[in-house]
Amino acid sequence: SQKIEQNSEALNIQEGKTATLTCNYTNYSPAYLQWYRQDPGRGPVFLLLIRENEKEKRKERLKVTFDTTLKQSLFHITASQPADSATYLCALPTSGGSYIPTFGRGTSLIVHP
Amino acid sequence: NAGVTQTPKFQVLKTGQSMTLQCAQDMNHNSMYWYRQDPGMGLRLIYYSASEGTTDKGEVPNGYNVSRLNKREFSLRLESAAPSQTSVYFCASSESGRTASGNTIYFGEGSWLTVV
Numbered sequence: 001s002q003k004i005e006q007n008s009e010a011l012n013i014q015e016g017k018t019a020t021l022t023c024n025y026t027n028y029s030p031a032y033l034q035w036y037r038q039d040p041g042r043g044p045v046f047l048l049l050i051r052e053n054e055k056e057k058r059k060e061r062l063k064v065t066f067d068t069t070l071k072q073s074l075f076h077i078t079a080s081q082p083a084d085s086a087t088y089l090c091a092l093p094t095s096g097g098s099y100i101p102t103f104g105r106g107t108s109l110i111v112h113p
Numbered sequence: 114n115a116g117v118t119q120t121p122k123f124q125v126l127k128t129g130q131s132m133t134l135q136c137a138q139d140m141n142h143n144s145m146y147w148y149r150q151d152p153g154m155g156l157r158l159i160y161y162s163a164s165e166g167t168t169d170k171g172e173v174p175n176g177y178n179v180s181r182l183n184k185r186e187f188s189l190r191l192e193s194a195a196p197s198q199t200s201v202y203f204c205a206s207s208e209s210g211r212t213a214s215g216n217t218i219y220f221g222e223g224s225w226l227t228v229v
Contacts, residue, residue, distance in 0.1 A: 041223070042223070043117075043222050043223055046217045049215050089156070100216070101218055102158075105154070
């Protein structure tokens with residue numbers, strides 16, 4: 001069955017450093033992969049989408065890579081700030097024709113001043 | 114621009130009681146969803162409606178029913194609440210449910226439900 005794995009342990013980094021979060025998947029050949037941000041007590045908010053034919057995508061301080069051979073996406077936040085502290089979720093379209101995104105459990109990022 | 118609005122924000126129910134979570138979106142989206150989020154389990158799809166007039170089961174539909182009232186509104190009903198249904202519920206919408214080219218989901222702010 002399809003499986004999405006994100007590190008359940010929180011990532012603690014110092015302000016100004018680059019944060020790198022990982023999303024691994026198995027038994028998938030997704031056409032795209034998405035990253036969402038979720039703040040405590042709020043709903044997830046869409047950040048970026050990367051398609052299977054794109055190796056890398058950037059948006060301001062965010063960079064996403066998508067390696068379909070390794071079945072892995074990396075999410076980078078450069079020059080991280082305390083305001084970047086949140087949980088980050090990756091999502092992939094469910095196979096079988098529905099294409100409805102299935103979400104990973106998320107990784108908590110804590111940026112220390 | 115309200116986006117996805119869901120009510121109530123908080124609710125405490127006794128086991129066996131029923132209730133309906135309401136959701137409305139103002140983005141003219143075709144597809145709507147109900148997810149639940151539990152610690153350690155992530156977001157799990159309960160039901161979805163790919164378009165007005167259709168509803169389908171998701172990963173965890175047992176104990177729930179849904180109604181797609183019109184294009185804007187999608188409600189979730191718990192007929193006989195159980196403690197296992199204590200969770201945070203998120204309504205969401207997207208322009209189109211079944212697309213291989215990308216399907217950005219817009220979430221509401223969540224409804225915290227406790228069943229005692």
